[in-house]
Amino acid sequence: MMKQARFLDWYLKIGIGSAIVGGGMEFFMINTDDKVTVLEAEKRAYENSPEAQAVREALNPWRNKDAEATKTPP
Structure with missing residues (x-):
């Protein structure tokens, strides 16, 4: 019985500390x-801006070429 009371006290302290x-x-x-x-609003506004589009194009210039290659048959 004494051991359970000690553990109950320990769990109570952990619960209060967590709260x-x-x-x-x-x-x-x-x-x-x-x-x-x-x-987040500023980030979304920048992502939709022409500057961000230019940066995306500059970082991956082959993105549109890959999409076009899959559309047109050889």
């Missing part, structure tokens, strides 16, 4: 949500 850590993480995520939303 505190989890609550802190949630608090951090809630406070940074606006910043992350703005950064």
Whole structure:
């Protein structure tokens, strides 16, 4: 009986500690949500811009040639 009480106390301490850590993480995520939303919107706007398209073309100039080669029969 005494051993079970010791383990129950240990599990209770772990549970409380985990709840505190989890609550802190949630608090951090809630406070940074606006910043992350703005950064993601800026990233999406850049990805759809002509500059980003030019960078993609410059990094992989064969992308369209491969697609055309599969469309036209030899």
